[in-house]
Amino acid sequence: MSHQNFLTLLDLSADTLRNLITRAIELKAMQHAGTVHEPLKHKILAMVFEKSSTRTRMSFEAGMAQLGGHATFLSPRDTQLGRGEPIEDSARVLSRMADVIMIRTFEHEKIERFAAYSRVPVINALTDLYHPCQLLADMQTYLEHRGDISGKTVAWIGDGNNMCHSYINAARQYGFTLNIACPEGYDPDTGILQAAGDSASIIREPVEAARDADLVVTDVWASMGQEEEQARREQAFARYQVDSTLMQAAAADALFMHCLPAHRGEEVAADVIDGAQSVVWDEAENRLHAQKALLEYLLG
Ligand code: CP
Numbered sequence: 118m119s120h121q122n123f124l125t126l127l128d129l130s131a132d133t134l135r136n137l138i139t140r141a142i143e144l145k146a147m148q149h150a151g152t153v154h155e156p157l158k159h160k161i162l163a164m165v166f167e168k169s170s171t172r173t174r175m176s177f178e179a180g181m182a183q184l185g186g187h188a189t190f191l192s193p194r195d196t197q198l199g200r201g202e203p204i205e206d207s208a209r210v211l212s213r214m215a216d217v218i219m220i221r222t223f224e225h226e227k228i229e230r231f232a233a234y235s236r237v238p239v240i241n242a243l244t245d246l247y248h249p250c251q252l253l254a255d256m257q258t259y260l261e262h263r264g265d266i267s268g269k270t271v272a273w274i275g276d277g278n279n280m281c282h283s284y285i286n287a288a289r290q291y292g293f294t295l296n297i298a299c300p301e302g303y304d305p306d307t308g309i310l311q312a313a314g315d316s317a318s319i320i321r322e323p324v325e326a327a328r329d330a331d332l333v334v335t336d337v338w339a340s341m342g343q344e345e346e347q348a349r350r351e352q353a354f355a356r357y358q359v360d361s362t363l364m365q366a367a368a369a370d371a372l373f374m375h376c377l378p379a380h381r382g383e384e385v386a387a388d389v390i391d392g393a394q395s396v397v398w399d400e401a402e403n404r405l406h407a408q409k410a411l412l413e414y415l416l417g
């Protein structure tokens with residue numbers, strides 16, 4: 118396989134990941150200045166979405182258009198993927214037409230199987246296990262607001278989910294310490310956590326995890342596909358809301374991030390997400406710039 122995939126943050130070297138953030142900041146400045154930059158003219162991105170999306174779809178579609186290329190949205194509702202065409206066959210066909218493929222799906226194993234049969238780079242746009250594109254945007258946002266994240270402390274408050282797993286990998290790759298506060302029974306995957314060594318550990322108590330942290334991050338209590346667990350999860354996570362008391366335990370200049378969509382009054386209090394420490398709108402915008410840097414790199 119001669120092409121590079123982006124299925125997890127471990128697919129790229131730490132240097133490449135840092136360069137992507139630098140490039141994303143350059144591309145953002147160019148975009149804001151109105152500079153036309155179209156290195157991907159005539160390139161096609163196929164976007165396979167088996168779950169809902171606002172930010173990911175819009176940022177990839179806008180990003181490809183701005184880079185001079187084109188993006189095609191494919192949903193299982195109206196493609197043969199939804200009628201049982203094998204993932205291997207879909208990968209072989211789509212990758213003969215598109216130059217790069219982005220997939221949002223359930224089982225991570227599915228995107229790995231797809232990538233194994235693809236002739237072109239495959240990007241993970243969220244699986245049940247990881248959400249690496251979001252981390253590119255989060256790392257860009259931290260750098261823009263506070264400088265280098267290496268050596269800093271990040272508190273993850275909430276579910277040991279796909280976002281948490283990508284934060285664990287980011288701690289390894291970008292060199293920060295991750296404190297994870299999750300209720301028992303909602304821990305991140307043991308293998309992913311252990312592979313991170315001293316970079317990430319479970320602290321359990323939210324205030325302890327957030328103490329002196331430079332960045333506090335959370336995510337929904339029930340992810341896509343877990344809708345029927347909502348009530349049970351609301352009970353389990355009741356003490357895990359990021360509120361102003363929790364933010365006071367963090368460093369005075371701590372930032373708050375959330376990949377969105379958010380549920381005010383559940384995982385985050387309204388006065389935190391809408392408050393002065395929150396950078397969630399920059400974080401959302403940076404999905405566009407960071408993924409443009411990623412597309413340039415993978416198709417470069
Ligand atoms: N953060 C994120 O991936 O948002 P969407 O689900 O709207 O794409």
Ligand code: NVA
Nearest residue numbers: 278336340341376377
């Ligand atoms: N953990 C969330 C992230 C949404 C962007 C989910 O998987 O639904």
